[in-house]
Amino acid sequence: xxxxxxxxxxxxxxxxxxxxxxxxxxxxYELPGLTYGVLVTSTITKGRITSLDTRAAxxxxxxxxxxxxxxxxxxxxxxxxxGSAMKIFYTDKIFYNGQPIAIVVANxxxxxxxxxxxxxxxxxxxxxxxxxxxxxxDAQAKKLQGQPDYKRGIENAYQTAEVKVEEKYHLPIETHxxxxxxxxxxxxxxxxxxxxxxxxxxxxxxxxTIANVFKIPIENIQVNSEFVGGGFGMAxxxxxxxxxxxMASRQIGKPVKLVLTRMQMFTMVxxxxxxxxxxxxxxxxxxxxxxxxxxxxxxxxxxxxxTEGVVNMAKFMYQCDxxxxxxxxxxxxxxxxxxxxxxxxxxxxxALESAIDEMAHALDMDPLEFRIKNDPEKDQQRDKPFSxxxxxEAYRVGAQKIGWSERKNKPGSLVDGQWKMGYxxxxxxxxxNRGRASVKGILKADGSLVLQSATSDIGPGTGTGMTLIASRxxxxxxxxxxxxxxxxxxxxxPSQGGSATLSTVGSAVNDVCVxxxxxxxxxxxxxxxxATANFADVLKKNNLPSIEVTKQSQAGKERDEYSMxxxxxxxxxxxxxxxxxxxxxxxxxxxxDSGTIVSxxxxxxxxxxxxxxxxxxxxxxxxxxDHRFGRYINNxxxxxxxxxxxxxxxxxxxxxxxxxxxxxxxxAKGMGEIALIxxxxxxxxxxxxxxxxxxxxxxxxPDKILAx
Amino acid sequence: MQSSDQKPNQGGSRRxxxxxxxxxxxxxxxxxxxVKAAENQADERFAELFEKIPLNLxxxxxxxxxxxxxxxxLLDYLREELxxxxxxxxxxxxxxxxxxxxxxxxxxxxxLSLAVMNEGKKITTIExxxxxxxxxxxxxxxxxxxxxxxGYCTPGQIMSAVACVSEGHTSSRSEISEYMSGNICRCGAxxxxxxxxxxxxxxxxxx
Numbered sequence: 001x002x003x004x005x006x007x008x009x010x011x012x013x014x015x016x017x018x019x020x021x022x023x024x025x026x027x028x029y030e031l032p033g034l035t036y037g038v039l040v041t042s043t044i045t046k047g048r049i050t051s052l053d054t055r056a057a058x059x060x061x062x063x064x065x066x067x068x069x070x071x072x073x074x075x076x077x078x079x080x081x082x083g084s085a086m087k088i089f090y091t092d093k094i095f096y097n098g099q100p101i102a103i104v105v106a107n108x109x110x111x112x113x114x115x116x117x118x119x120x121x122x123x124x125x126x127x128x129x130x131x132x133x134x135x136x137x138d139a140q141a142k143k144l145q146g147q148p149d150y151k152r153g154i155e156n157a158y159q160t161a162e163v164k165v166e167e168k169y170h171l172p173i174e175t176h177x178x179x180x181x182x183x184x185x186x187x188x189x190x191x192x193x194x195x196x197x198x199x200x201x202x203x204x205x206x207x208x209t210i211a212n213v214f215k216i217p218i219e220n221i222q223v224n225s226e227f228v229g230g231g232f233g234m235a236x237x238x239x240x241x242x243x244x245x246x247m248a249s250r251q252i253g254k255p256v257k258l259v260l261t262r263m264q265m266f267t268m269v270x271x272x273x274x275x276x277x278x279x280x281x282x283x284x285x286x287x288x289x290x291x292x293x294x295x296x297x298x299x300x301x302x303x304x305x306x307t308e309g310v311v312n313m314a315k316f317m318y319q320c321d322x323x324x325x326x327x328x329x330x331x332x333x334x335x336x337x338x339x340x341x342x343x344x345x346x347x348x349x350x351a352l353e354s355a356i357d358e359m360a361h362a363l364d365m366d367p368l369e370f371r372i373k374n375d376p377e378k379d380q381q382r383d384k385p386f387s388x389x390x391x392x393e394a395y396r397v398g399a400q401k402i403g404w405s406e407r408k409n410k411p412g413s414l415v416d417g418q419w420k421m422g423y424x425x426x427x428x429x430x431x432x433n434r435g436r437a438s439v440k441g442i443l444k445a446d447g448s449l450v451l452q453s454a455t456s457d458i459g460p461g462t463g464t465g466m467t468l469i470a471s472r473x474x475x476x477x478x479x480x481x482x483x484x485x486x487x488x489x490x491x492x493x494p495s496q497g498g499s500a501t502l503s504t505v506g507s508a509v510n511d512v513c514v515x516x517x518x519x520x521x522x523x524x525x526x527x528x529x530x531a532t533a534n535f536a537d538v539l540k541k542n543n544l545p546s547i548e549v550t551k552q553s554q555a556g557k558e559r560d561e562y563s564m565x566x567x568x569x570x571x572x573x574x575x576x577x578x579x580x581x582x583x584x585x586x587x588x589x590x591x592x593d594s595g596t597i598v599s600x601x602x603x604x605x606x607x608x609x610x611x612x613x614x615x616x617x618x619x620x621x622x623x624x625x626d627h628r629f630g631r632y633i634n635n636x637x638x639x640x641x642x643x644x645x646x647x648x649x650x651x652x653x654x655x656x657x658x659x660x661x662x663x664x665x666x667x668a669k670g671m672g673e674i675a676l677i678x679x680x681x682x683x684x685x686x687x688x689x690x691x692x693x694x695x696x697x698x699x700x701x702p703d704k705i706l707a708x
Numbered sequence: 709m710q711s712s713d714q715k716p717n718q719g720g721s722r723r724x725x726x727x728x729x730x731x732x733x734x735x736x737x738x739x740x741x742x743v744k745a746a747e748n749q750a751d752e753r754f755a756e757l758f759e760k761i762p763l764n765l766x767x768x769x770x771x772x773x774x775x776x777x778x779x780x781x782l783l784d785y786l787r788e789e790l791x792x793x794x795x796x797x798x799x800x801x802x803x804x805x806x807x808x809x810x811x812x813x814x815x816x817x818x819x820l821s822l823a824v825m826n827e828g829k830k831i832t833t834i835e836x837x838x839x840x841x842x843x844x845x846x847x848x849x850x851x852x853x854x855x856x857x858x859g860y861c862t863p864g865q866i867m868s869a870v871a872c873v874s875e876g877h878t879s880s881r882s883e884i885s886e887y888m889s890g891n892i893c894r895c896g897a898x899x900x901x902x903x904x905x906x907x908x909x910x911x912x913x914x915x
Contacts, residue, residue: 018856019834228858229859459859461857604854609896636799636801637798637801638801644898645898645901650899
């Protein structure tokens, strides 16, 4: 479908495909001879496979092969020592319940599903622990991995402060659950040529992983991933089940499609790790912060370590001379976690921003006023100025929009029948990343522009943002620009993660367009044309069907001189039912301070989406395990509650929209993470303001409110 | 493959019989013809003949006369057989709404409906909503109000939204939200989706 129907240049460039069903996600490509893979998963949590009987499955109708550790094809990287212990089909060890142990391939999905039910495994079982809180208790004395401790000034200065807060905060496991099920189509062709259709946040990363595992040249591998049905971090790595599918295709010489079940989405493709955090805050009676201590334990797996930035924010977000942090990971017998939107910073912000609110209450100060009082002049952690920060303005705008003046500092003051009303605020912050990317620009004599880069769009509107950047530099209407992505043969771009795509790839788009512009200007000058002549005329006059430029772009020395962050302020109004403990979010105002807003419509949607994710994190989301068996018990959308339409109130989004002078040519910083970071604390703070009940364990469910 | 500590599978199946009989035939009679039949997966074809049952249905105004295994869901039939992949699989358990289609004008989770249950019925999927190049007003409104991000739940949202309007559940934003709560959007486009539905319900909905 070439025809573009965008009426407004701010509409999503791929919107027409998404609303008509023409957008093709990985599982929707038709390949000749396509077969279907269905996984068999372990029914124990820890131990070894002693036998795997696949005979019944192999005899079942339509079955082509059953691939497992008994007959896996060669994967040289898995034959070597080292790396993750979870080398799929190269080990008989079971590390978690629901671990894939075989893939049954048949000529239809139904036949593969049935045959997979016929595979029988026996095991030797080992003792296990899936209870993170218990593991933290047991781990206190052990020396575990994590990140280096951080100290500025006096350690644990809060303990001797005039006013002191010390509290513990708990987060459960959260599961990404993008709407699209994870999976892959793998097609291992003759001469070791591999074509895959993947659900990935990085086509180059997927390409590299497959090349590395099978030790084949990277050029042999083509990764396609034009449309991705959400990722939220879970598609930032090539999971073992994807490798298993490539193995299966290699073995049978046909393309194999694997689509996970929703239940499998909970076990084998990562999760936001559970965390236990202690925050100690010290302040003078006048509200000056004098000490911050942030200690965190994060969940990891026994077979692979995972760490993230849980304690980052405490180091620089508030003016404070005495700060110390500690971050340790504690293994449990579950699948390895992975970054989930906002990643560790969102985990840390729940604790820190709750504690800040607790301190404001202890000081009998307005929490907004307390935050403003301790707003840092510079980044004390790095001893550098911020490249751009407009937090005070963001506080002011948000406070006015939510109606902060209606708020009473004394909890439980606002009552409407059986409902208690409260207001909460929090801040979110995330590193304004900028990586390195290349973009190719092809300006054609018909006046159109094609831009290419091997980036991804998991939903934020990458193509739309890039198109708008190009449109503004070259003064070409957005409708004449096509941005191509999700193809590993295109120029290099990093994976879509860490809120860096617009900054990284957008800079290269900018540079390519600037270069194209000057090339055309030269051509115009050489052919005695007016400098204002349009591109198409200049190309035609020079008998050029098109001109091509490829540019690589990355940050310069300014990153050494400035501390670069995106900020968000979340304001929430809640009502809490006094008899049932039900929390309803009544109104949300999120203010983004992330430099220039390149694509206002998609940027707003991203902030709205972050708030919706934040409501889930705050109120409903928790992946629950029966620790007797090591199994998730709410691994479906009926029992794992992500917010639905009726859970979401009016959401107002405001942007400061001032260019960051140092980040990149657009002055634009990422927003994907800050949209969510801190949000759960704003809800917890609002619940406290409404009820006087401080819930330090997410999610804030009615039972916790009634019990406290 | 089998490991040493297990008994051989005692259970025979019809397919086993077909396989065995083709081998026996191959040995006893004219080898080439019968072996070729086995190689051509004649047993598979017999199995298909017995396992599939006839189905007549109309999808997006196109009549299909076909045969499917009774265990095939309407969702998998649409996606894997007809290659109408606009209808999405998000949970396969009727919990997310990504697979919403219209069956005789009513919204249905196609993952909870077996294809064979739809004998004689008229199915409309997202691919059948637009009138050629002209978008259905709900599709246009979803673009205008940015009622999606990744786009994966979008076909289901739009099919549900069209039904929500025709059912008359649009008296207020909260009623719309309530009647759209069977369609999960993990990107969190809910307020934008409601905006789109409000506009379409106000402007009338002629497709």
